[in-house]
Amino acid sequence: MRQRTWAKWSLRRVGKVGARAVVLGSPTVDATDLEVGESFKIWSGHRKTLISGWGRIRIGDRVFVNCGTIIIAVHEIVIGDDVAFANEVYVVDSNSHGTEGRAHVDAPVRIGDGSWLGNRAMILPGVTIGKRVVVAAGAVVTHDVPDDTLVAGNPARVIRGLDYPPGCRRAWHDEWGCHCPKLVAAEVPLGQVDRSAAESA
Numbered sequence: 001m002r003q004r005t006w007a008k009w010s011l012r013r014v015g016k017v018g019a020r021a022v023v024l025g026s027p028t029v030d031a032t033d034l035e036v037g038e039s040f041k042i043w044s045g046h047r048k049t050l051i052s053g054w055g056r057i058r059i060g061d062r063v064f065v066n067c068g069t070i071i072i073a074v075h076e077i078v079i080g081d082d083v084a085f086a087n088e089v090y091v092v093d094s095n096s097h098g099t100e101g102r103a104h105v106d107a108p109v110r111i112g113d114g115s116w117l118g119n120r121a122m123i124l125p126g127v128t129i130g131k132r133v134v135v136a137a138g139a140v141v142t143h144d145v146p147d148d149t150l151v152a153g154n155p156a157r158v159i160r161g162l163d164y165p166p167g168c169r170r171a172w173h174d175e176w177g178c179h180c181p182k183l184v185a186a187e188v189p190l191g192q193v194d195r196s197a198a199e200s201a
C-alpha cells in the first residue's frame with residue numbers, strides 16, 4: 001500500500017499511468033506530455049533519474065528505468081514495450097544549440113520493443129532503435145539501429161546480429177515478468193513468469 005502511494009505521488013504529474021507502477025527513491029518526473037503503460041518501474045538511487053521536457057513522451061508497458069537515467073523531450077520520444085534502461089542512460093531529442101550558425105536540430109527518438117540500453121548509453125536526436133536491440137554500455141548512438149542487433153562504441157556500430165528463441169520479446173532476461181520461453185521451460189517459479197503470454201507468443 002505504501003509502495004502504491006509513493007508511486008502515485010512520484011508520478012503525479014504524468015498524464016496517464018498504467019497499473020502496477022513501482023517507484024524506488026525519488027526520481028523527478030515532470031515532463032508535461034507524458035504517458036506510461038502498465039508495470040512501469042523507475043529507480044532513482046545513487047544518481048537522480050529524470051524524465052522531463054515539454055515534448056511528447058510515450059512509454060509502453062513493462063518498461064524499466066534504472067538510476068540516473070535522463071530522458072528529456074522537447075519534440076518527441078517514443079519508447080516501446082519491454083524496454084530496459086540501465087544506469088545513467090541518456091536519451092535526448094534536441095541538440096539545443098545549432099552548429100556553424102545553423103538552426104539547432106530537434107528530431108524524434110524511437111526505441112523499439114524489447115530493447116536493452118546498457119549503462120551510460122547515449123541516444124542522440126533523430127535516432128530510431130529497432131526491436132530487441134542491445135545497446136552496449138557507453139555506446140553513443142548517432143544513427144538508426146536495425147532490429148535484433150548488438151551495437152557498441154562511439155559512434156555506435158553494429159557488432160553482430162542477435163538470435164532469439166521463438167516467442168522471445170526482450171533483449172534482456174530476468175525472472176521477473178520475462179516472457180522468454182527459455183525461462184518458462186526452466187520452470188522458473190510460478191508467479192514470476194507470465195506463462196499464458198509465453199504460450200501465446
Ligand SMILES: CC(C)(COP(=O)(O)OP(=O)(O)OC[C@H]1O[C@@H](n2cnc3c(N)ncnc32)[C@H](O)[C@@H]1OP(=O)(O)O)[C@@H](O)C(=O)NCCC(=O)NCCS
Nearest residue numbers: 066085086087117118119134135136137138139152153159
Ligand atoms: C554488450 C554486452 C551485454 C556483452 O554482450 P555479449 O553478447 O556478451 O558481447 P561480447 O562480450 O561477446 O562482445 C562482442 C564484441 O563487442 C565488444 N563490446 C562489448 N561490449 C562493449 C562495449 N560496452 N563497448 C564497446 N565494445 C563492446 C567486445 O569487445 C567484443 O568485441 P570483439 O569481438 O572485437 O572482441 C556487455 O558488454 C554490456 O555492454 N553490458 C551492459 C552492462 C550493463 O549495462 N548492465 C546494467 C544492467 S541493468
